[in-house]
Amino acid sequence: MAPSAHNISQNNDLNSHGRYYVYSFIALILLLIARSIYQILASPLRNVPGPFLARFTRLWELHAIRKHDNPTLNIALHEKYGPVVRLAPNRYSLNSGEAAKVILGHRNALDKSNYYRAFSQPDATNLFSEPSLKVHATIRRPLAQLYSQTTLLSYEPFVDTCNSILLKRFEEYAENGKILNLREMMQLYAFDVIGEITVGSRFGLMEDAGDKSGTIEGIDQTMAYAAMMGLVPEWHSWVAKMAKRFKLHPGRKILNFVDYHLDNRISGRTKSPEDRSDFLDKLLLMEKEGKATRFHTKDAALSNIVAGSDTTAIALTTAIACLSMNPNILTALRDELDAATVAGNLSEPVTFQQAQKLPYLQAVILEALRIHPAVGAPLTRVVGPQGLQIAGYFFPPGTEIGVNAWVIHYNTSIFGADAHAFRPERWLTENKEERAVLDRNFLSFGSGARTCIGKNISLLEMSKVIPQIVRKYDFEIRPNDKGQRFSWSTRWFSKPAVNVVVKKRSQT
Ligand code: HEM
Ligand SMILES: *[C@@H]1O[C@H](CO)[C@@H](O)[C@H](O)[C@H]1NC(C)=O
Ligand SMILES: *[C@@H]1O[C@H](CO)[C@@H](O)[C@H](O)[C@H]1NC(C)=O
Ligand SMILES: *[C@@H]1O[C@H](CO)[C@@H](O)[C@H](O)[C@H]1NC(C)=O
Numbered sequence: 001m002a003p004s005a006h007n008i009s010q011n012n013d014l015n016s017h018g019r020y021y022v023y024s025f026i027a028l029i030l031l032l033i034a035r036s037i038y039q040i041l042a043s044p045l046r047n048v049p050g051p052f053l054a055r056f057t058r059l060w061e062l063h064a065i066r067k068h069d070n071p072t073l074n075i076a077l078h079e080k081y082g083p084v085v086r087l088a089p090n091r092y093s094l095n096s097g098e099a100a101k102v103i104l105g106h107r108n109a110l111d112k113s114n115y116y117r118a119f120s121q122p123d124a125t126n127l128f129s130e131p132s133l134k135v136h137a138t139i140r141r142p143l144a145q146l147y148s149q150t151t152l153l154s155y156e157p158f159v160d161t162c163n164s165i166l167l168k169r170f171e172e173y174a175e176n177g178k179i180l181n182l183r184e185m186m187q188l189y190a191f192d193v194i195g196e197i198t199v200g201s202r203f204g205l206m207e208d209a210g211d212k213s214g215t216i217e218g219i220d221q222t223m224a225y226a227a228m229m230g231l232v233p234e235w236h237s238w239v240a241k242m243a244k245r246f247k248l249h250p251g252r253k254i255l256n257f258v259d260y261h262l263d264n265r266i267s268g269r270t271k272s273p274e275d276r277s278d279f280l281d282k283l284l285l286m287e288k289e290g291k292a293t294r295f296h297t298k299d300a301a302l303s304n305i306v307a308g309s310d311t312t313a314i315a316l317t318t319a320i321a322c323l324s325m326n327p328n329i330l331t332a333l334r335d336e337l338d339a340a341t342v343a344g345n346l347s348e349p350v351t352f353q354q355a356q357k358l359p360y361l362q363a364v365i366l367e368a369l370r371i372h373p374a375v376g377a378p379l380t381r382v383v384g385p386q387g388l389q390i391a392g393y394f395f396p397p398g399t400e401i402g403v404n405a406w407v408i409h410y411n412t413s414i415f416g417a418d419a420h421a422f423r424p425e426r427w428l429t430e431n432k433e434e435r436a437v438l439d440r441n442f443l444s445f446g447s448g449a450r451t452c453i454g455k456n457i458s459l460l461e462m463s464k465v466i467p468q469i470v471r472k473y474d475f476e477i478r479p480n481d482k483g484q485r486f487s488w489s490t491r492w493f494s495k496p497a498v499n500v501v502v503k504k505r506s507q508t
Helices: 001-041 060-068 070-081 097-105 114-119 133-147 149-176 182-199 213-230 232-243 251-265 280-289 294-307 309-323 326-340 352-356 359-371 405-409 423-426 430-441 454-472
Strands: 085-089 092-094 179-181 381-384 388-390 394-395 400-403 473-478 487-490 494-498 499-504
Touching: 001 430, 060 070, 060 085, 060 092, 060 213, 070 114, 070 149, 070 405, 092 097, 092 182, 097 133, 097 388, 097 400, 097 430, 114 149, 114 213, 114 381, 114 423, 114 487, 133 294, 133 454, 149 182, 149 352, 149 454, 182 251, 182 294, 182 309, 182 494, 182 499, 213 232, 213 251, 213 294, 232 400, 251 280, 280 359, 309 326, 309 359, 309 473, 309 494, 326 359, 326 430, 326 454, 352 359, 352 423, 352 454, 359 423, 394 499, 405 454, 423 430, 423 494
Parallel strands: 092 400
Antiparallel strands: 085 092, 179 499, 381 400, 388 394, 473 499, 487 494
C-alpha cells in the first residue's frame, strides 16, 4: 500500500511539474514566434519578396540548395520575384549590376559575411575566408606579387610540362576510342599544373589516371561541407570539433601534401630546376627578406591547390564542350589559329604572349567563363554599421547580401536577349561602351578587393592549352541517360559532367 501511495503522489508531483514545463515551453515558443513576427513586421525589408518559408527559417535555403542546382534556383527566384529576393530571414540575393559594384567591387565595398568562415578552420581565417577587408589587405599585400603580370611568365615552363602530358593522354584516347570523362581529365590536368606551379611537383594524377590519394575527393568534401555550413556558420565550430574527434578531416590530405613539399624544400632535399622557380622558392625567399611569414607561405600554397584546380578545370571543360557543340565557332577559332601558325605567329608550344594576341581565342575563353561560372553560389557580404540603401531597399547593419555571377550573366537586360547562348562574338564588339558593360558585369572571378588572385594564372593556362588541344583533336560528346550533353551539379563549385570520344582532328 504505502509504496504505491508514494508512487502515486510522486506521479502527481511529476505531472504538475510536467505541466509546468509544458506551459513554459509553449509560452517560450509563442514568445519567439511573436518576436519573429514583430521583427518581420518592423523590418525595413518586410516587403522583399521570396519563398514563404525563407522568411522564417534558414532551413529553407539549406534544403533548397541540396535539392536543386544553386545557380538554376537562384536565377529562377529572380525571374519569379524580381531583382531583390530573400533567401533566408537575414540573407538576400541581388540581381543588379550596380549592386554588384557597390557590395563587391567598390574601394569601400563590404566585408565578407560569416558564410565564408566555414572555408577555414573555426579558430583561424585565411586569405579567402577572412571577413574584414582591412585584415584581408594585410594578408594579400605580400602575396600579390606572386600572381602579378611579370611573375606570371615564370610559370610558363610548368604549364608546358603538363600540356605535353595532357596531349599524350588525349592521343591515347584518340587511339583506343574509349569514352572519356572530360571534366575529370581536365581536373587531373589542372591539379597537376597547380601542383607544379606551387610546390614544383605534380600530383602525378594525369599519369596515374586517377585520384588515388583521394586529394580531389578531399577538396570536394571540404567544399560541399562549407557551402552548407556557410548558411549556419555558428554550427561550424561545433561540427568541426566533432569531425576532428572522429578523425574526419578531408582537408588533411591537402595539408599533408603542402607540408611534405615544404619540409623537403627547406631541408634541401628538393631543388627547382635552373630554368624555373615555383611558389615555394619565391615565398621562402620572401620569408628570408622579411616580406612574408610562414603563415603566408602555407596559406598561399593551400589556397592555390584548393581554389585553383576545380575552377580552371570547370572553365576548360566548358570551353571544349561549347566548342564541340558549336561547330561554326570551333571553325572560326581554328581559322584564327591556323592563320597565326602559317604566319609564324604561333609556335609549338604556344606561348602566353602569342595567345594573348588572338582576339577570337580570348573571346572564347571569356565566353566560356561567362556562360558557366565556376562558383555557383552567391558571393555574400555583410552590411556595415551604417546600413546600406540599394536596389530600392534599406538594408540594416548585419544583413547578409550577395550577388551570384550566374544571375548577372544570365540577366538579359545586361548581357542581351541571347544571354543564355554561347556567343564569343559578343566580346568582339567594336562599340567600346558595349564592351565596357560586359567587362563591368563579368563576375566569374568575383570583383573588387576580393577578386580571384589567381585569375591571371588561370588565364595563362587556358590561353596556352586550348589552342594546343583544338589544333589536334575533335571531341564527340556522348549524351547521358537523360539525353543531356552538358549537365552539372553545384555545391560551391558548379562541376560539369561531359563524356566524350576523342578523335584526331579531321583534315578538311
Ligand atoms: C577559371 C579559374 C578560376 C575562377 C573562375 C576563380 C574564381 C574565383 C572567385 C569567384 C573568387 C572570389 C570569391 C569571392 O568573392 O568570394 C576567387 C578567389 C580566389 N581565387 Fe580564384 N578562380 C579561378 C582560378 C584560381 C587560381 C588558378 C588560383 C590560384 C592559383 C585561385 C586562387 C584564388 C584565391 C587565393 C582567392 C581568394 C582571393 C582573396 O580573397 O583575396 N583561383 N576565385
Ligand atoms: C536585370 O538587371 C537589371 C538592371 O540591373 C534589373 O533592373 C532587372 O530587374 C534584372 N532582372 C531580373 C530578372 O531581376
Ligand atoms: C592580371 O593582369 C592584368 C593585366 O593584364 C592586371 O591589370 C591585373 O592586375 C592582374 N591581376 C592580378 C590579380 O594580378
Ligand atoms: C602575325 O603577327 C604580326 C605582328 O604582330 C601581325 O601584324 C600579323 O597580322 C599576324 N598575322 C596573323 C595571321 O596572325
